[in-house]
Amino acid sequence: MSETLAYRLCPQCFRAVPLASKEWYCANDGVRLLEHCPKCRSGITSPYARYCVACGEALSEQTPKTKLKQPAFRKDEHV
Ligand SMILES: [Zn+2]
Numbered sequence: 343m344s345e346t347l348a349y350r351l352c353p354q355c356f357r358a359v360p361l362a363s364k365e366w367y368c369a370n371d372g373v374r375l376l377e378h379c380p381k382c383r384s385g386i387t388s389p390y391a392r393y394c395v396a397c398g399e400a401l402s403e404q405t406p407k408t409k410l411k412q413p414a415f416r417k418d419e420h421v
């Protein structure tokens with residue numbers, strides 16, 4: 343076997359699927375799965391990867407670093 347096993351990874355919930363699968367979008371949240379590191383384009387070789395092993399980039403695409411000060415809706419009001 344000469345091919346390296348590779349995965350697609352959900353940038354939100356970090357669910358991984360084999361590259362050979364036909365899944366392109368996360369079954370959990372519908373976001374496009376990452377096929378490679380957004381920074382250096384290295385393939386994702388571990389289903390448990392959260393950071394790129396080549397450059398250390400976080401494998402989450404659109405994670406805003408600003409924290410929400412107010413939640414969109416409160417859970418405690420209806421319970
Ligand atoms: Zn997901």
Ligand SMILES: [Zn+2]
Pocket residue numbers: 379380381382383384394395396397398399
């Ligand atoms: Zn990288």
